[in-house]
Amino acid sequence: MSSLSVNHLLGIKYLNLNDLKLIFKTSDHFKEVINRKIKKVPSLRDVTIANLFFENSTRTKISFELAQKRLSADIVSFSSSGSSVSKGETLIDTVNNILSMKVDMVIIRHPSPGASVFLSKNVESCIINAGDGTHEHPTQALLDAYSLSEKIGDLNGRKILIVGDILHSRVALSNIFTYQKLGAKVTVCGPKSLIPKHIESLGVAVETNFVKALNQCDAVNMLRIQNERISENYFPSTREYVQQFGLNKDILDSLDKEIIIMHPGPINRGVEITSEVADSDQAIILDQVENGVAIRMAVMYLLASKLY
């Protein structure tokens, strides 16, 4: 179990339990590294990485860039606004042009589901998916599970609730795969219109009563409504959504036990989660962000060791 079973990180779907454990173990070491006074190690000093962000991002982009810098990689970053994409260049052409400048690894965020898989089949490079449309966001799910197990230990047999826009969330799908591989039970909760049909076939439970669902879980991941992907009305009003699925202090205090609260960011304060809850001791939102750098360092380190 000293190397990954895959050559790209396209989705959690393609990883096995050993891969997850190896990534988490390696992240432990990098977490120690980024808490040193001098946070840099020279491992990837001869690796060049391109960050291709065809969609907006703050956290993920900064997190990847920091992780790359901490590993001493050379990096080039690209965002689709102001690029030749608007001149009609195709994805494969864009990437191949960048690769011909001798780039070893590509981090890609793209609005189309499957963009990273498509790329991995069509270009010669190591691909890491940083979010592809509504499909997967593997590094986010890895850092979620890593942060949670830091708090509550082994996730085997634990109950995890995902609330919100399950239909449009790539975090939700990657979360489901990750937690299930680690042996946890996943329940999803949200307006029926935002829960995909047949999601039970993935082995997850569906619960539309928010408070009931909260009472049965050890940790909850509060997702944002993906307004940028929503063109029609899935629920009557934001106000009604908040009343039914917003997490506030009163609900939290009414529960039988203390649960861990996660959020992948960006937070819409006052919608899916109130400020009071987001800033409370039960929330591990900023731990998640810190761990994101360690997780991404681990993923890039492990994948880079397969480059020759």
Place this chain on the structure above:
Amino acid sequence: MKPKKILNANELSTILHRLSYQLIEDHNDFYNTVLIGIQPRGPIFANRLRQLLINDDKKNIINLGFLDITFFRDDFRRSEKTLKASTTSIDFSIEGKTVILIDDVLFTGRSIRAALDAIQSYGRPKAVQLLTLIDRRFSRELPIQPDYCGIQVDSRLNEKVKVTWNENDEEDSVYLIKNK
């Protein structure tokens, strides 16, 4: 070929005692000296030395840390195997201190080169010294020599020197193993 035992438990114990006395001669009360065991095989050896210094010579405060050098190695992406890291734990400051790097076998010197790089992440030591149990002389690929050395071993490149410890449920001894 059967592994050849170079040192048995008694001989190893004598060497450990001698090394601990040498350290006391040079470092007195260890107020400005810290011990750093290089992962993965240095820590047990470093721990033994520290115990000797504490038990036999009543040195109370001896700082011992463990340093992992995986991310500083120069053979990353040059072998099939993924390099696996071990734990680093240095919970004291090395700024202005004399650091004694401790490892079981000094061979090409590349691990020590990596350790010299890695230790800088924790501050600027006053001086860095090297203590190894075995010095495989004539095998060096870098200009690195030990300040304290258990024994020198003349060996061929295709041979391996293996140190085993009680702590790993093996007897204290050193073997010379010939690879095919």
